[in-house]
Amino acid sequence: MTKYNSQETIFKITSTASTLFISKGYDNTSIQDIINGAGMSKGAIYHHFESKEDILQAILHSHGEDIVKTMHSYLKDNQSLTAKEKLRGVLRKNWGYIESHQLEDMMLSQNKNAPFILGALQVSLKRSAPLIADIMREGESDGSLSVHYPEECAAVFFLLINFWCAPILIEGSINDLEKRLKFLQHLMETMGADIVEDEMIDHILRTYTHVEHDQGGQM
Template structure:
């Protein structure tokens, strides 16, 4: 009896294998044939679901974003009666120290070289991710742990600076420059009533960025 074709299982296999190959070989050096061979399926089966590698990496990125969203919701559900400020600090710590949250960092590093992706990423920061941060800031305003008249704007600027401006792949720079940008962000947050980037967390973020982007690959400014 012929085995019934499982469309969803095939898609999951393609995405899982593709993410692994993109990490190991790089996006540009991974071919559709590589994906098909590793997944144990035909190229035709891949093209039945995805017309190109670009569609595949878009799907991989969306899947990682969904995983991250689920993780954040799970973390928030465990925070109970924490203040808004405490929640933001905890989210920052968990997002920068969780291995699962950074599974695709190497893949993303290759993607952010695309202007189209950077623009899309910036829009997501403002139109999607910022709303959650803004709600937590409002909680902080209500409980007195955060003092600002601009919760939405604070959330948007914070995410844009942390995720875009402080990313040394998007704005090429050496480790010293990244550290100064983070230091400025720390100072800025304090000045607008959001003192959430404490010194220990500052060091963790800086070390993660240095690990992801070795000095020899950066342009000195």
């Protein structure tokens, strides 16, 4: 278990590890690489983390906390919106309009690395999905949504948008991705949550078209 005794030291370790995971790959990065990159002793690293996997979990946890904080900030500033409008706004801010940052860079560099996939899945289901479910319940009250199973609906949405609709994890062409996104849009509408906008789909397709081009056509 991570020992949070010095936030500054922990941040330096996780930042160094993130950079190394992107440049060298998770499997090819050793604890010694992180020690050297952070300019710390082995004892200092192990005082806060028990293993490389522990460092990865801390990185994913921090990313999840950042997303939730951003969501809470958006909701606080837009309390007058309906639940449906809030959800669409949250998606624009956090997923539909994702700009490149460390977690996405790591996911791209790791492709199908199991620790990243599992860790990101656990964080999204534990931290983000419950907040989305709460907004869906709010939609029942204001009449903008009609979701009978908000917890399950939110979990399914995250599973599909973050993994099934991620070409870096599920092989396929941009056309395949478009079909998946259109299906997700239809599925959410069927479940009473019309929150996946055409503009969001278009942005995701443009983003991954750019990624595919940068990778020489290989997803």
